[in-house]
Amino acid sequence: MSRAAIVGGGVIGGGWAARFLLNGWDVAVCDPAPGAEDRLKAVLANARRSLPSLYDRALPPEGRLTYCGTLAEAVTGADWVQESVPEQLDLKHRVLAEIEAHAPNAALIGSSTSGFTPTALQEGARRPARILVAHPFNPVYLLPLVEVVPSAATPSDLVARAMETLTSLGMKPLHVRHEIDAHIADRLLESVWREALWLIRDGICTTRELDDAIRYGFGLRWAQMGLFETYRIAGGEDGMAHFMGQFGPALAWPWSRLTDVPDFTPDLVELIAGQSDAQSGHRTIRELERLRDDNLVGILRALRKQGAAAGAVIAAHEATLPAPEPAPLPVTVARAIPQSWTDYNGHMNEAHYLELGAQATDRFMEMIGCDAAYIASGGSYFTVENHLRYLAELMAGDRVTVTTQVLDGAGKKLHLFHRIHGPEGTLAATMETLCLHMDLATRRSAPPPDRIGAALTAFAEAHAACPKPEGAGRHVGQRPRAAP
Numbered sequence: 001m002s003r004a005a006i007v008g009g010g011v012i013g014g015g016w017a018a019r020f021l022l023n024g025w026d027v028a029v030c031d032p033a034p035g036a037e038d039r040l041k042a043v044l045a046n047a048r049r050s051l052p053s054l055y056d057r058a059l060p061p062e063g064r065l066t067y068c069g070t071l072a073e074a075v076t077g078a079d080w081v082q083e084s085v086p087e088q089l090d091l092k093h094r095v096l097a098e099i100e101a102h103a104p105n106a107a108l109i110g111s112s113t114s115g116f117t118p119t120a121l122q123e124g125a126r127r128p129a130r131i132l133v134a135h136p137f138n139p140v141y142l143l144p145l146v147e148v149v150p151s152a153a154t155p156s157d158l159v160a161r162a163m164e165t166l167t168s169l170g171m172k173p174l175h176v177r178h179e180i181d182a183h184i185a186d187r188l189l190e191s192v193w194r195e196a197l198w199l200i201r202d203g204i205c206t207t208r209e210l211d212d213a214i215r216y217g218f219g220l221r222w223a224q225m226g227l228f229e230t231y232r233i234a235g236g237e238d239g240m241a242h243f244m245g246q247f248g249p250a251l252a253w254p255w256s257r258l259t260d261v262p263d264f265t266p267d268l269v270e271l272i273a274g275q276s277d278a279q280s281g282h283r284t285i286r287e288l289e290r291l292r293d294d295n296l297v298g299i300l301r302a303l304r305k306q307g308a309a310a311g312a313v314i315a316a317h318e319a320t321l322p323a324p325e326p327a328p329l330p331v332t333v334a335r336a337i338p339q340s341w342t343d344y345n346g347h348m349n350e351a352h353y354l355e356l357g358a359q360a361t362d363r364f365m366e367m368i369g370c371d372a373a374y375i376a377s378g379g380s381y382f383t384v385e386n387h388l389r390y391l392a393e394l395m396a397g398d399r400v401t402v403t404t405q406v407l408d409g410a411g412k413k414l415h416l417f418h419r420i421h422g423p424e425g426t427l428a429a430t431m432e433t434l435c436l437h438m439d440l441a442t443r444r445s446a447p448p449p450d451r452i453g454a455a456l457t458a459f460a461e462a463h464a465a466c467p468k469p470e471g472a473g474r475h476v477g478q479r480p481r482a483a484p
């Protein structure tokens with residue numbers, strides 16, 4: 001078991017605690033502010049309802065969370081210490097010195113700093129080589145990006161270890177090879193932020209209109225292709241060179257006020273804070289966080305389906321999570337229910353019971369050798385009939401397992417009975433499904449090859465010893481069988 005210490009449990013420290021904890025690390029947090037523990041609990045609650053929803057497999061069991069009264073207690077025995085105190089260099093120096101005094105020599109010390117260089121952070125350190133920047137993005141438990149910025153003093157094996165650890169947490173570490181104030185991403189954000197301040201200060205638009213300009217347009221593009229790839233496409237068939245030829249001259253036109261910074265006067269703060277209150281003040285921060293998280297889970301799951309951008313990181317991480325264990329009846333699905341699967345009744349929508357059953361069938365097909373390589377070679381199963389019984393509600397975040405029993409595997413048939421179990425093993429649904437083996441070239445049914453037939457027969461023979469499931473072969477509206 002690995003152990004992380006989080007020093008500073010605010011917005012970012014809380015997000016780090018959740019990222020480590022939900023990936024099975026023990027986590028110790030220290031933050032002396034009154035109410036910090038309650039704030040951390042609220043962040044964790046939001047993380048628990050969103051992060052597991054990204055995956056079609058269960059994350060490892062949560063690690064143990066300890067809330068510590070002192071920094072020394074928190075960092076003792078830590079493998080990774082993540083400093084997440086406010087963005088003040090003298091405070092960070094004091095905290096880093098205390099971390100160095102109590103953490104194991106081998107511990108890696110990451111700083112969440114948005115803008116200080118690792119060289120600046122390492123000033124006065126006893127073991128500067130152990131300190132590097134690990135700059136995450138809010139919400140840390142959902143957004144994969146983390147900028148890893150070493151200094152010249154950082155040995156390359158430590159950078160490699162940092163990158164490996166962050167990857168194992170489902171993150172996308174970006175190695176920033178040249179240290180620079182504000183790294184890479186915050187330089188971009190800073191430019192947009194400055195321009196936005198001017199637009200509001202000059203009365204060109206409100207905070208809501210500015211947000212609309214992002215979220216209805218280029219914000220959607222950026223999530224999947226970034227800046228250069230989308231601009232390459234914007235150049236048409238002639239690509240980037242054409243794009244630059246067309247829009248290059250605009251760089252000399254007054255399209256930006258980036259060379260100036262607006263005075264941060266109380267009037268400007270009041271103008272922006274007032275507009276922001278009018279725009280979003282009817283929702284609490286926790287509600288806004290949940291709204292943001294649900295949207296992010298939806299976007300990330302869509303990207304994952306495409307194998308694109310951050311979606312590819314989630315798929316790669318999921319591949320490292322253990323597949324459900326074969327048991328007397330094989331567990332074919334073990335996962336959490338995403339928020340996006342729930343509906344106006346506040347529970348999992350009926351369509352997703354079918355999705356769970358379909359995932360179980362897909363997994364069982366893999367188990368008998370009908371995997372992607374076999375399907376690419378021209379054979380597969382098609383579903384011809386399903387019967388679903390809805391027996392209990394499932395809620396967002398519930399962990400579910402599906403077991404699969406073979407009822408018949410003779411010839412072309414793959415006749416399965418899935419049991420969908422919710423929390424505490426409650427039987428939440430059953431799905432009986434009949435599939436036929438197909439020749440994908442002729443699109444007609446055909447017997448499976450011997451190796452798949454033999455694997456299926458082995459399961460069918462083993463499962464024949466299990467009682468016939470209650471509910472198998474039922475038709476719609478049939479009363480449950482009376483107990484014997």
Ligand SMILES: NC(=O)C1=CN([C@@H]2O[C@H](COP(=O)(O)OP(=O)(O)OC[C@H]3O[C@@H](n4cnc5c(N)ncnc54)[C@H](O)[C@@H]3O)[C@@H](O)[C@H]2O)C=CC1
Binds near residue numbers: 036071115
């Ligand atoms: N908020 C954001 O969007 C992002 C912030 N960051 C960086 O993360 C760091 C933390 O920022 P936030 O979490 O936003 O700030 P925050 O103000 O939400 O949290 C900082 C926490 O540190 C605690 N703290 C202060 N002194 C401490 C000490 N001596 N020991 C332990 N805890 C102490 C405070 O009580 C507070 O809870 C900063 O360096 C910031 O630049 C990085 C990425 C995004």
Ligand SMILES: C[N+](C)(C)CC(=O)CC(=O)[O-]
Binds near residue numbers: 114136137186
């Ligand atoms: C505003 N900020 C500079 C603290 C932003 C970040 O550092 C990253 C983020 O999450 O946007």
